[in-house]
Amino acid sequence: MIEAWGRLDRRERFAVSPRFRDDVVQALPTRRPLIAHGLGRSYGDVATLEDGVHLRTENLDRIMWFDPQTGVLRAEAGISLSAVLQVVVPHGWFLPTTPGSRFVTLGGAVANDVHGKNHHRAGTFGSHVRAIGLSRTSGEDYVLRPDHEDGLFAATVGGLGLTGLITWVEIQLAAVGSSFLDVETLAFDNLEEFFEIADASEEGFEHTVSWIDCLAKGNRAGRGIFSRANWCADTRYEPHDDRSALFVPLEAPGFILNGLSVKAFNTAYRTAQMHKLGRHRTHYAPFFYPLDAIGGWNKLYGPKGFYQYQSVTPRAAGTGPVRRMLKEIAAAGQGSFLSVLKTFGSKRSPGLLSFPTEGVTLALDFPNKGRRTLELFKRLDRIVAEVGGRLYPAKDARMPPALFRAGFPQTDEFLSYRDEGIDSDFARRIFK
Amino acid sequence: MSPSEERTSAITTNIVDHGVVLILGATSAMAEHAAREHARRGDRLILVARSADKLDTIKADLEARGANEVNTVVADLADAKDHADTLESWLEGRKLERTYIFFGVLGEQNEAQEQLDLAAALMRVNYNAPAMWSLAVANLLEMQNGGCLVVASSVAGDRGRMSNHIYGSAKAGLSTLVQGIDHRLSKAGAKAVGIRYGFVISPMTEGMGRSGPLWTSAKKAGRLAVSAGDKRRGLIYAPFFWRGIISVIRSIPTSIFNRTKL
Numbered sequence: 205m206i207e208a209w210g211r212l213d214r215r216e217r218f219a220v221s222p223r224f225r226d227d228v229v230q231a232l233p234t235r236r237p238l239i240a241h242g243l244g245r246s247y248g249d250v251a252t253l254e255d256g257v258h259l260r261t262e263n264l265d266r267i268m269w270f271d272p273q274t275g276v277l278r279a280e281a282g283i284s285l286s287a288v289l290q291v292v293v294p295h296g297w298f299l300p301t302t303p304g305s306r307f308v309t310l311g312g313a314v315a316n317d318v319h320g321k322n323h324h325r326a327g328t329f330g331s332h333v334r335a336i337g338l339s340r341t342s343g344e345d346y347v348l349r350p351d352h353e354d355g356l357f358a359a360t361v362g363g364l365g366l367t368g369l370i371t372w373v374e375i376q377l378a379a380v381g382s383s384f385l386d387v388e389t390l391a392f393d394n395l396e397e398f399f400e401i402a403d404a405s406e407e408g409f410e411h412t413v414s415w416i417d418c419l420a421k422g423n424r425a426g427r428g429i430f431s432r433a434n435w436c437a438d439t440r441y442e443p444h445d446d447r448s449a450l451f452v453p454l455e456a457p458g459f460i461l462n463g464l465s466v467k468a469f470n471t472a473y474r475t476a477q478m479h480k481l482g483r484h485r486t487h488y489a490p491f492f493y494p495l496d497a498i499g500g501w502n503k504l505y506g507p508k509g510f511y512q513y514q515s516v517t518p519r520a521a522g523t524g525p526v527r528r529m530l531k532e533i534a535a536a537g538q539g540s541f542l543s544v545l546k547t548f549g550s551k552r553s554p555g556l557l558s559f560p561t562e563g564v565t566l567a568l569d570f571p572n573k574g575r576r577t578l579e580l581f582k583r584l585d586r587i588v589a590e591v592g593g594r595l596y597p598a599k600d601a602r603m604p605p606a607l608f609r610a611g612f613p614q615t616d617e618f619l620s621y622r623d624e625g626i627d628s629d630f631a632r633r634i635f636k
Numbered sequence: 637m638s639p640s641e642e643r644t645s646a647i648t649t650n651i652v653d654h655g656v657v658l659i660l661g662a663t664s665a666m667a668e669h670a671a672r673e674h675a676r677r678g679d680r681l682i683l684v685a686r687s688a689d690k691l692d693t694i695k696a697d698l699e700a701r702g703a704n705e706v707n708t709v710v711a712d713l714a715d716a717k718d719h720a721d722t723l724e725s726w727l728e729g730r731k732l733e734r735t736y737i738f739f740g741v742l743g744e745q746n747e748a749q750e751q752l753d754l755a756a757a758l759m760r761v762n763y764n765a766p767a768m769w770s771l772a773v774a775n776l777l778e779m780q781n782g783g784c785l786v787v788a789s790s791v792a793g794d795r796g797r798m799s800n801h802i803y804g805s806a807k808a809g810l811s812t813l814v815q816g817i818d819h820r821l822s823k824a825g826a827k828a829v830g831i832r833y834g835f836v837i838s839p840m841t842e843g844m845g846r847s848g849p850l851w852t853s854a855k856k857a858g859r860l861a862v863s864a865g866d867k868r869r870g871l872i873y874a875p876f877f878w879r880g881i882i883s884v885i886r887s888i889p890t891s892i893f894n895r896t897k898l
Contacts (some may be wrong), residue, residue: 223665223839224690263665266697289699
């Protein structure tokens with residue numbers, strides 16, 4: 205069973221799982237379109253293909269070389285960021301930037317040009333890629349580097365796996381002073397305060413992120429918790445251990461997540477966080493990957509699955525778009541657990557279809573309530589489109605093609621680099 | 637739960653200082669994951685398999701994951717002679733602390749029962765070859781007065797059934813052999829463990845409907861082999877719950893069992 209993280213569309217699909225890079229070609233049935241599929245953390249349909257072959261990369265997970273002196277690592281595309289960290293952290297290195305789950309593959313991190321809490325400093329994951337091994341289904345193999353005059357590197361970073369099979373990736377890791385971070389947590393009452401804290405934190409803090417109470421209405425609207433952190437310098441290098449994680453074995457019945465429980469959760473979460481306001485020291489695992497502690501948390505959304513809606517709206521548009529989106533969501537009563545608000549810095553993303561641009565990004569989960577949820581998204585789309593914002597393909601399962609085109613003006617250039625043997629449900633929906 | 641509590645603190649072997657870990661059939665998925673566990677502990681490894689390219693790929697990975705040393709040997713283990721001499725040449729005088737035998741082929745029962753030379757080939761690769769290596773390793777462990785032999789076997793050997801009794805009979809023989817070797821080694825301060833695996837998701841079972849609670853990943857199966865080598869001896873089941881399943885299957889009367897098409 206191939207599943208996307210949102211579990212909206214679940215069915216038996218055809219998959220192959222080659223164990224060695226040289227076996228990839230033999231493993232493929234001819235004349236069928238294919239898509240690479242890693243650990244299934246993309247929420248929507250970027251890594252699925254209805255009638256195609258899913259090339260599972262999970263067994264292509266070897267480190268090809270790692271230099272503990274320079275922090276350069278080359279590994280096969282299917283290795284998880286978790287496995288990378290377990291190897292490099294004891295040597296004093298960390299990922300240059302990391303998404304909110306360590307259970308994504310290196311290839312997926314490049315193909316979606318993922319970002320993290322240090323975007324204002326580090327830019328996207330793709331900004332730290334030194335080389336990519338790309339195999340096209342026509343039989344050519346490429347080694348792509350950022351300084352290539354040819355645009356294939358820029359098309360492949362954030363290219364949703366559509367420019368060829370990413371077989372390996374070489375990255376520059378970041379030197380850190382510890383595996384622990386000094387974290388400071390502050391409460392904010394409205395969006396103006398959020399922006400004030402965000403602006404004040406960019407200079408002095410490498411990592412910033414906020415949780416926002418998306419169900420709060422009226423004068424409570426826009427309240428949330430801001431967290432900012434820097435690496436310690438105590439040279440304690442302790443990697444995490446994946447074996448102790450909890451696991452959600454079965455999907456929760458659909459009725460568990462309803463307006464009341466979500467509201468209760470948000471209130472309880474806020475209360476819990478309010479008690480922790482101030483400074484504390486924490487390991488990187490709970491700081492960067494709080495939800496990874498509960499394996500399969502996506503099943504809590506029940507049999508119908510869930511959507512995530514992540515937008516970025518330009519800095520120039522100010523607090524208006526976020527305020528209006530929160531108002532729509534609160535009015536619809538459809539918000540979710542962990543709504544995340546973060547400012548993106550001005551570092552340019554390397555990919556033609558990279559999502560991050562300077563501005564503010566808002567990410568929210570929505571249990572799938574069918575038409576009601578989709579109608580809400582249409583209203584949110586209008587707000588995003590009006591200010592020239594865009595939605596994140598890795599999280600998307602439903603954006604209209606026109607919104608994509610408007611948000612990603614380099615789409616036509618990107619399309620000229622596509623591998624004709626590769627397709628995805630997302631590509632069919634957006635580029636038809 | 638603080639991260640320091642999450643960490644596995646004690647390293648359970650001291651292979652680093654004293655000897656090597658030998659893995660026969662090292663490019664199998666389970667073998668590779670067992671090797672990663674040893675790499676994490678900083679052990680020295682000798683990997684034996686047929687494909688030089690695959691061995692090189694795995695070697696580079698194990699070195700990056702912390703292995704103290706990785707040597708590779710290209711050999712067809714099912715077609716070997718002079719097992720004792722060959723073992724000695726690989727070891728170069730070092731102590732053989734741990735040996736894993738992971739190679740095997742599930743084969744096509746229906747074809748093999750029609751063409752007996754295919755059946756003979758299956759018996760050779762699943763019984764004769766691992767049995768000879770097991771005996772050669774056992775002799776060495778007896779001389780060393782220490783060390784551990786871990787052999788991958790299968791629940792398929794626990795009750796013969798129509799769909800895989802050629803493979804199953806080879807595994808039955810192998811399980812009994814390893815059990816006997818452990819009995820023998822118990823007099824010499826060494827040990828052997830035969831692991832009767834249930835369903836493992838690996839290239840061997842590609843094409844089967846492999847979802848559900850009975851299926852174990854190759855990663856977990858490999859780790860179970862290492863922990864079996866650390867802590868167990870004799871014949872065991874992996875994962876543990878197969879003991880119960882097999883005892884039920886074995887207790888089904890023949891008259892009823894024969895109505896199934898398992």
